[in-house]
Amino acid sequence: MFSKTCEYAIRAMIFIAQKSKDSSKVGIKEIAKGIDSPEHFIAKILQRLGGKGLVQSQKGPNGGFYLDKKHLACSLSRIVSVLDGDKIFTGCGLGLTECSESYPCPIHNQFKKVRKDMQQMLEKAKLNEFTEKLEQNLTFLKRK
Amino acid sequence: MFSKTCEYAIRAMIFIAQKSKDSSKVGIKEIAKGIDSPEHFIAKILQRLGGKGLVQSQKGPNGGFYLDKKHLACSLSRIVSVLDGDKIFTGCGLGLTECSESYPCPIHNQFKKVRKDMQQMLEKAKLNEFTEKLEQNLTFLKRK
């Protein structure tokens, strides 16, 4: 569904959101451990997201990644579209570049609905809404 | 969403279904042209599907690929699961291998619903249901 890049990214962003609640920063090692991802890989992904302004960071001792109030309200769909593009939201299920209402592939209408539901779901999902359940150990960002 | 392999496969199978209506066979070149895909690539994909019994074929002059009545009722979900596996139907949106009801990722419930809708949509979609609209040029399997 999503690329590995995107899966790690969402997990990392939710993790950073959790840690940013009390406006503290979190280092890349802790993030990598916290979401069980390759350290250098997630580092590069966060660089990309930082470049696009989705996450903030600070170098040097006591530095790290963080999210201010505004960025805590970032939606998952934003992360997906920045990293994977919006093919998943608007692309044809059968890979036709010209697929559209007026030139539909055979599953255009059915697929359109599923796509839209996915988009709306990710649109509604904001980074800061996951913190509480994580703290209560009702949801998880890494394997047991 | 789906792999290129799977996109081509679904288009090819729908194409073969259309041609199989009057129980005639269709060669790989015609299929490749009809769905606008690399010839040798779709050939290998159809080999895989043939090996799994999803499509039938015959060698030699006037040979080609075809679908008998039974196989014309094959669902798109079957094709997807044979080629891409069922990660898309059952896998975690954030890539957690152990994600489940009792150990859910933060978006488990929302994602589960979208996944299920997708699966049901593909389950219901049978190869033979697309033929008519294709013939009427109301839907398409290749770019203009």
Add this chain to the structure above:
DNA sequence: AAAATAAAAGACAAAATAGTCTTAATATTA
């Protein structure tokens, strides 16, 4: 100002996916 710490950047490597080409096997037709 120096040392230490942390992210940024870029080069590299490995694996998976996508795509191509050649040869072999098999069935049909003449």
Add this chain to the structure above:
DNA sequence: TAATATTAAGACTATTTTGTCTTTTATTTT
């Protein structure tokens, strides 16, 4: 039975994605 047409199979190449390693830059603390 020989020629031909067609899929099957396998080796190969290219591209993209995933992942690693090293060096640089920036910031903080001492």
